[in-house]
Amino acid sequence: MSALTIAAQDSATMLWREIKHSIRLLRLLIVSAILVPVVMLLLFDYILGGTLGHGLGDVARGAPYVDYLVPGILVMTVAGGCGPTAINVSMDMTGGFVDRIRTMAVTRGALLAGHVGVSVLRMLVATAAVTGVALLLGFRPKASIADWFAVVGIVAAFSFALAWLSAAIGLVTKSVAGANGSTLPLSFLLPFLSSTFVPADSMPAGVRWFAANQPFTAVVDSLRALLTGAPVGDSAYLALAWCAAIALAGYLWSQAAFRPRSPMTRRIWSKGDPGS
Amino acid sequence: MNAVTNQATRTAVSVTGLRKAYGEKVVLDGVDLTIGEGEVFALLGPNGAGKTTIVRILSTLIPADAGKATVMGFNLRGEAGAVRRVIGVTGQFSAVDDLLTGEENLVLMGRLLHLRATERRARATELLERFDLVEAARQTPATYSGGMKRRLDLAMTLMGWPRLIFLDEPTTGLDPRSRQTMWQVIRELVREGVTIVLTTQYLEEADHLADRIAVLDHGRIVAEGTPEELKRRIPGAHIRLRFADSASLAEAARLMPEGTRDDEELVLRVPNERGIRSLRDVLARLGDDVAVEDLSIHTPDLDDVFFAVTGSASKEKSQ
Ligand SMILES: Nc1ncnc2c1ncn2[C@@H]1O[C@H](COP(=O)(O)OP(=O)(O)OP(=O)(O)O)[C@@H](O)[C@H]1O
Numbered sequence: 001m002s003a004l005t006i007a008a009q010d011s012a013t014m015l016w017r018e019i020k021h022s023i024r025l026l027r028l029l030i031v032s033a034i035l036v037p038v039v040m041l042l043l044f045d046y047i048l049g050g051t052l053g054h055g056l057g058d059v060a061r062g063a064p065y066v067d068y069l070v071p072g073i074l075v076m077t078v079a080g081g082c083g084p085t086a087i088n089v090s091m092d093m094t095g096g097f098v099d100r101i102r103t104m105a106v107t108r109g110a111l112l113a114g115h116v117g118v119s120v121l122r123m124l125v126a127t128a129a130v131t132g133v134a135l136l137l138g139f140r141p142k143a144s145i146a147d148w149f150a151v152v153g154i155v156a157a158f159s160f161a162l163a164w165l166s167a168a169i170g171l172v173t174k175s176v177a178g179a180n181g182s183t184l185p186l187s188f189l190l191p192f193l194s195s196t197f198v199p200a201d202s203m204p205a206g207v208r209w210f211a212a213n214q215p216f217t218a219v220v221d222s223l224r225a226l227l228t229g230a231p232v233g234d235s236a237y238l239a240l241a242w243c244a245a246i247a248l249a250g251y252l253w254s255q256a257a258f259r260p261r262s263p264m265t266r267r268i269w270s271k272g273d274p275g276s
Numbered sequence: 277m278n279a280v281t282n283q284a285t286r287t288a289v290s291v292t293g294l295r296k297a298y299g300e301k302v303v304l305d306g307v308d309l310t311i312g313e314g315e316v317f318a319l320l321g322p323n324g325a326g327k328t329t330i331v332r333i334l335s336t337l338i339p340a341d342a343g344k345a346t347v348m349g350f351n352l353r354g355e356a357g358a359v360r361r362v363i364g365v366t367g368q369f370s371a372v373d374d375l376l377t378g379e380e381n382l383v384l385m386g387r388l389l390h391l392r393a394t395e396r397r398a399r400a401t402e403l404l405e406r407f408d409l410v411e412a413a414r415q416t417p418a419t420y421s422g423g424m425k426r427r428l429d430l431a432m433t434l435m436g437w438p439r440l441i442f443l444d445e446p447t448t449g450l451d452p453r454s455r456q457t458m459w460q461v462i463r464e465l466v467r468e469g470v471t472i473v474l475t476t477q478y479l480e481e482a483d484h485l486a487d488r489i490a491v492l493d494h495g496r497i498v499a500e501g502t503p504e505e506l507k508r509r510i511p512g513a514h515i516r517l518r519f520a521d522s523a524s525l526a527e528a529a530r531l532m533p534e535g536t537r538d539d540e541e542l543v544l545r546v547p548n549e550r551g552i553r554s555l556r557d558v559l560a561r562l563g564d565d566v567a568v569e570d571l572s573i574h575t576p577d578l579d580d581v582f583f584a585v586t587g588s589a590s591k592e593k594s595q
């Protein structure tokens with residue numbers, strides 16, 4: 001067997017393991033990955049949607065607020081997958097699993113490949129499910145078949161980017177709780193400071209520039225344009241460029257953090273043992 | 277277990293001048309070891325002695341700062357891949373996957389070892405039977421007892437037929453029965469010709485299992501030899517007699533001048549070199565007149581070993 005087939009085989013094994021994990025935690029994942037975005041969708045559409053929809057004015061081009069909202073909710077759904085991914089990676093690092101496979105002839109990158117692969121899978125399944133619920137709740141996209149392909153492509157690229165970033169966060173945080181907490185800016189703060197719920201121009205001057213130019217806005221805007229049949233312009237390319245940059249950064253960060261340094265070592269260091 | 281005497285045996289592990297420090301703290305301070313193939317070698321030492329550090333270095337998890345080491349003929353530096361293919365490691369802390377069933381844990385190892393599907397299923401079934409885990413095979417380790425978890429951990433290590441196994445404190449935290457089971461399992465492995473390097477804090481365990489013992493203290497090997505050799509250096513065995521009052525103690529001390537007397541605790545310690553015969557002798561000499569409150573037989577423990585080889589008790593030293 002060549003090194004490449006072994007690498008593929010090891011990655012497939014880790015993928016299998018992570019899929020098993022996801023199945024064991026299915027109920028938990030359904031709540032966090034699907035139910036939470038659906039509740040957000042309901043809250044923002046039914047409770048806040050009236051005022052927000054009015055406030056949109058021309059931006060909505062006559063469509064109901066739900067059509068403006070859903071692309072943002074889809075991005076939140078993807079971002080909601082960051083927590084579980086960071087937690088799973090962190091659990092492997094702090095439990096003995098990483099040590100175990102480091103004493104075996106297992107391809108070095110396979111473990112993270114498995115985590116990232118299944119993370120993307122979970123994010124895509126959740127996004128599809130939330131899209132389904134949105135359709136039931138009155139979301140009426142005007143996308144062509146080609147637009148839909150572009151939507152899937154951008155969602156997948158964004159999932160891939162956030163999955164690598166979450167993996168890196170899971171690697172560098174010293175505890176499982178820390179891993180979860182550290183993804184909150186990704187899954188909560190950044191969506192709110194973007195065009196997810198309201199346009200960036202409507203925000204206070206201090207955050208307006210940030211909100212208008214950060215990656216979540218680029219991704220949300222491109223999805224919104226594709227799904228509402230508005231002119232897409234360069235927004236799709238901008239979104240993909242952001243995804244590529246985040247994925248690369250997350251990948252490099254993960255590689256740097258995955259140097260052979262054991263959880264045992266980390267635990268002792270973090271306690272500030274003599275010698276550190 | 278005759279590997280020690282068989283000079284023709286090949287070397288499984290050879291270590292010279294192994295050093296490791298974390299910052300200012302020296303953890304291994306020049307360790308030399310030679311372990312023969314098929315041998316059971318015990319690293320005995322108190323908390324913080326450096327046992328786990330040695331295991332982690334020899335199993336390619338962390339690099340040493342200095343020193344030379346070969347494992348099954350492969351150099352740790354540069355041939356780590358080859359080392360990994362012939363060793364199995366059961367770490368001090370459980371490394372089972374809590375979200376997979378027992379059987380899936382074994383299959384996972386089989387996959388990572390690149391066994392064929394039929395081979396890994398057969399091996400998993402065999403190990404589940406051997407480790408008495410058949411009934412628990414389809415449950416996740418969350419429902420296992422400590423002993424079952426430990427057995428699953430070891431079974432996972434054995435999936436790939438390793439020729440050298442590192443067991444870091446395999447019985448710490450187990451009840452006496454689970455410990456017996458674990459000892460049995462280890463002895464079976466020995467019969468199959470597997471070389472075993474285990475660490476333990478219990479002299480009794482090293483005594484039961486090991487062909488040779490190295491006593492580790494503060495990153496140095498302070499004694500090495502067969503269990504018999506070590507025990508001969510430990511004058512720790514004694515019979516401990518406790519009395520109700522100092523008059524009885526004084527009387528007993530007069531009858532047995534070889535004893536050491538402790539007036540505060542009203543205790544007399546009589547050396548016990550000949551087991552039951554010493555005991556019978558002591559009882560005979562005490563007769564019916566001296567009232568003994570309590571009698572216990574003290575066998576040498578790790579503290580005695582440390583006292584003998586370093587001149588200080590392990591508990592004091594490690595704190
Ligand atoms: N990464 C690290 N950073 C700093 N000190 C460390 C590190 N790893 C181990 N040590 C120190 O090295 C010493 C030896 O540790 P080691 O784990 O090898 O001991 P041990 O003999 O296995 O002890 P135990 O019986 O408690 O398992 C301890 O004092 C420990 O604090």
Ligand SMILES: [Mg+2]
Pocket residue numbers: 327328329368444
């Ligand atoms: Mg240890």
